[in-house]
Amino acid sequence: MKSDNIYIRKFKTEDAEQVSKLIITVFDEQVSKKLPARAKKFFSDGNTHNKIISLNQSGEMFVADLFGKIIGVVAGRDNNLITRLFVYKKFQGKGIAKNLMGRIESLYKRRGADAIHVRSALNAVDFYISTGYKKVTRVIHKKDGLVYQPMIKRIR
Numbered sequence: 001m002k003s004d005n006i007y008i009r010k011f012k013t014e015d016a017e018q019v020s021k022l023i024i025t026v027f028d029e030q031v032s033k034k035l036p037a038r039a040k041k042f043f044s045d046g047n048t049h050n051k052i053i054s055l056n057q058s059g060e061m062f063v064a065d066l067f068g069k070i071i072g073v074v075a076g077r078d079n080n081l082i083t084r085l086f087v088y089k090k091f092q093g094k095g096i097a098k099n100l101m102g103r104i105e106s107l108y109k110r111r112g113a114d115a116i117h118v119r120s121a122l123n124a125v126d127f128y129i130s131t132g133y134k135k136v137t138r139v140i141h142k143k144d145g146l147v148y149q150p151m152i153k154r155i156r
């Protein structure tokens with residue numbers, strides 16, 4: 001696979017099925033293992049085809065497209081908060097997440113953000129550190145079973 005064939009573009013409604021599948025598959029494989037079963041159900045219910053369309057309408061979403069196959073996604077809202085970042089395992093380590101983050105961070109910077117916030121899954125903390133983020137507080141455990149590390153990157 002040549003990484004030049006991957007391009008980052010805005011989400012289109014017809015991507016919703018592929019994006020839902022990508023997010024749920026990668027979450028199950030890499031994030032949910034140490035979480036209670038209710039967290040997995042809560043997360044799947046929050047990332048159906050229809051929820052992905054609403055997520056795009058209430059914020060911004062970019063995808064990594066390889067000949068029509070969606071292999072990565074980033075979503076954000078409020079012009080400063082990243083809410084989803086997923087890349088298929090097979091395509092990880094090629095700079096795709098870094099490119100997706102760069103795209104949404106520069107959009108939010110143009111819109112006036114001073115900093116970007118993320119609620120990082122514990123397995124992704126080192127990725128965010130390597131792209132300039134810092135831990136804000138201790139790890140947060142939510143009632144729905146999800147666990148995250150609040151992180152921030154100042155961009156001006």
Ligand SMILES: CC(C)(COP(=O)(O)OP(=O)(O)OC[C@H]1O[C@@H](n2cnc3c(N)ncnc32)[C@H](O)[C@@H]1OP(=O)(O)O)[C@@H](O)C(=O)NCCC(=O)NCCS
Nearest residue numbers: 085086087092093094095096097098120121124126127130
């Ligand atoms: C976290 C994730 C999105 C990273 O995607 P990726 O496309 O592999 O990341 P990149 O290739 O752009 O990596 C960028 C840099 O981060 C580093 N990096 C990536 N994943 C890392 C990890 N788990 N630990 C440490 N460093 C990591 C890379 O080595 C690279 O460093 P470099 O620029 O010095 O070479 C991907 O591993 C993933 O989908 N994980 C499961 C889902 C998840 O946890 N999402 C986050 C939810 S908040």
